[in-house]
Amino acid sequence: MIVEKCRIPLLLCEELFPDAVQILDFYHFSENVHEYAKAIYPENEVIRKAWVNKLLGFVTRGEVTKAANFIEKHTLINQPEGTVNLPLYINNNIKRIDYKYFKDNKYYIESGNKTVIQKRMKQSGMWWRLSGGQYIATLRGKYKSDLWDEVKKAIEAL
Template sequence: MTAAAMLECAYWAQDQVSFQRAEEKIKRTLHISIDDDTIRKAAGYIGKAVFEEDCRKADEAWAEFCKRPLVSEPKRKKGVLYIETDGSSVNTRIQDENGSTWRENKLAIFFSTDHIYKWKNKKGEICRKIEKKEYVSYLGSVSEFKKHVLAGAIRNGYGRYEKVVLLSDGAGWIANMKDELFGEDVLQILDFFHLSENVYSYGKAKFKMNESQYIPWADEKCKKLRDGKWKEVLGELDPEETYKNTVNLYHYINSNKEHIDYPQYSAMGLFIGSGAIESSNKIIVQRRFKQAGMRWGVSTAQYLMTLVSKWESELWESDVVNRTYKILN
């Protein structure tokens, strides 16, 4: 198989919802027959090469960091570098020590104010759209994922912007990673999109899915939190009141109280919850890896997820095509 043919296999493998659909698409568009197993092998070969190169660069960044921690430039340009990170599970063929086959994929997004388009809608409200972002996906431990986050932050301008913001869902591992890599140089914000989701989920459980009760209740709590009245919200919650499949809302808000000063963040012109990480999990993980009945080999999923991330980051030509021709020629 030529390099060009392998790249076609890799592209359609990450673009379609299954290898079988990729086989159909190649036949329709290129008028050639390549079976789904060959497509899987070709995509795996290329994805492995791309992923291993990313790991090499991440290890290099980590080695330099261990020698000398990150230092910001004395004269930093105006603007903000945003880092968003989250986890989403993928069903694998390998059981963990608890017997579960689900393994968490850790996803990070990097974008800056240099690539945010702003406009006003008919109501005069300022709207913003992220026009360029980089995704980094890692199906494994935090200890390795943090190296990729470090390398991604550096690639996207860490140290050159006057502000750096980390948006997250409030998970402890994310806060620990932020402290280890960036310390106080990064402002951590609890993504308001995630906070709102948890408030509504809690409200649904509290009022047994009665929309006439949980919607106004959740609307009120979210408005107060958006206005910085988190103490008032905590006073209205019972610390001991918990429901199945929801967070303990009192504990969740209380443990993140240092990261929910939304009036101040808004006054600074910062994103407080774009929903970017949530939509990214749908783009990178759910669309391709969580179809009904899917179970993955960990390596197969990682290599393909790397290809999906490169395409969505608009890095296909530089990081996939160029690397493939370098390896094969």
């Protein structure tokens, strides 16, 4: 039986946050695709880039089943140490890599922490206590999720 290293935290996430929308960060997914492509085509950068673009194209267009079928044809027998088992990785995360669906529904496919929190809270000269940071994080999350009208209604109700 093959078990991916990060599977246990995903199961824990499902248990603790059953209603959460789980998205595999596109940057990390892409990083793993590039590393895997280097193992398949170590000497041919042109073919490697075309292969990567084809696979990433499938997931950005919402063709995750095509991506899974495509990668199955490129399973490595001797996988280099430190390279993710991409066919297993994709199959374990098939519901988390439908980036077209997520983008169409205004979800972030990049790290939410970096996009939502760090850009606002890590600016030069800023520091936060836990309570103030939580308020700003909540407001920033509402704003970046196009839910700012909820904040305005709450303020107007005061």
